[in-house]
Amino acid sequence: MDTNNKATELCECTTIHDETICFVKEQMPEEEILYDLAELFKVFGDTTRVKILCALFESEMCVCDISALLGMTQSAISHQLRVLKTAKLIKNRKEGKVVYYSLADDHVKHIFDQGLSHVLE
Amino acid sequence: MDTNNKATELCECTTIHDETICFVKEQMPEEEILYDLAELFKVFGDTTRVKILCALFESEMCVCDISALLGMTQSAISHQLRVLKTAKLIKNRKEGKVVYYSLADDHVKHIFDQGLSHVLE
DNA sequence: TAAATATATGAACAATTATTCATATATAAA
DNA sequence: TTTATATATGAATAATTGTTCATATATTTA
Numbered sequence: 001m002d003t004n005n006k007a008t009e010l011c012e013c014t015t016i017h018d019e020t021i022c023f024v025k026e027q028m029p030e031e032e033i034l035y036d037l038a039e040l041f042k043v044f045g046d047t048t049r050v051k052i053l054c055a056l057f058e059s060e061m062c063v064c065d066i067s068a069l070l071g072m073t074q075s076a077i078s079h080q081l082r083v084l085k086t087a088k089l090i091k092n093r094k095e096g097k098v099v100y101y102s103l104a105d106d107h108v109k110h111i112f113d114q115g116l117s118h119v120l121e
Numbered sequence: 122m123d124t125n126n127k128a129t130e131l132c133e134c135t136t137i138h139d140e141t142i143c144f145v146k147e148q149m150p151e152e153e154i155l156y157d158l159a160e161l162f163k164v165f166g167d168t169t170r171v172k173i174l175c176a177l178f179e180s181e182m183c184v185c186d187i188s189a190l191l192g193m194t195q196s197a198i199s200h201q202l203r204v205l206k207t208a209k210l211i212k213n214r215k216e217g218k219v220v221y222y223s224l225a226d227d228h229v230k231h232i233f234d235q236g237l238s239h240v241l242e
Numbered sequence: 243t244a245a246a247t248a249t250a251t252g253a254a255c256a257a258t259t260a261t262t263c264a265t266a267t268a269t270a271a272a
Numbered sequence: 273t274t275t276a277t278a279t280a281t282g283a284a285t286a287a288t289t290g291t292t293c294a295t296a297t298a299t300t301t302a
Binding site for chain 2: 028058068108
């Protein structure tokens with residue numbers, strides 16, 4: 001086990017709980033999964049995007065609708081919609097010139113609601 | 122209803138769905154709540170903090186343990202612990218020189234797991 | 243009391259990111 | 273085909289943020 005080596009390399013402390021560190025290390029998900037998870041939450045971590053998601057919970061909307069609803073420029077909204085789409089949180093359909101956006105799936109609302117109940121308590 | 126006025130002020134589009142905007146606007150939570158929600162998710166939106174939370178799911182740990190586990194400086198960890206504590210996601214107890222950190226409540230894990238299931242699908 | 247040590251914190255720097263502005267693309271209407 | 277319009281996008285700018293470095297604080301031990 002290289003726990004001791006790691007500890008001495010990176011931390012000057014001597015009262016390290018080696019067994020704890022070793023145990024926890026085994027339980028941790030892969031680095032990449034944790035990275036992806038942080039990236040996902042990062043997408044939720046912006047007021048504009050939170051508002052857009054919140055609006056889409058109620059109804060699908062076109063870019064222009066969202067823009068008017070939030071009082072922000074079409075460009076700003078469009079940029080953020082792209083972020084949300086890239087994260088697979090929303091999807092869209094095109095009808096002539098108009099592009100309608102809606103939620104990708106129920107997961108989004110579940111994550112949102114869990115956060116909301118923390119904020120509201 | 123000032124929906125029309127707002128629309129013309131902020132968006133050049135004419136094909137706005139006024140009823141939709143009006144309806145959605147009524148359903149939206151208060152501005153402040155959405156702001157707080159974004160702030161909460163922002164805290165989850167960093168790899169280091171995600172790793173710390175993930176570690177604390179398994180066991181309470183002192184700063185030095187976390188520092189050794191993640192291979193990061195004590196200072197970096199300490200700064201991030203403060204962010205997590207301010208957001209009320211973790212709590213701590215002091216035992217001599219050593220400060221032990223642990224999860225504040227179950228909410229944290231619920232939010233985390235919802236995100237995880239999105240990432241893993 | 244002095245030395246050692248676990249943790250906290252302020253300032254500085256680098257990196258990331260949200261919005262704006264200008265403009266491009268695509269579709270519809272004239 | 274020309275014009276109007278809904279959306280997308282690249283570049284630039286301003287603001288935010290994570291880490292490092294130096295140092296402060298608090299507690300224990302000698």
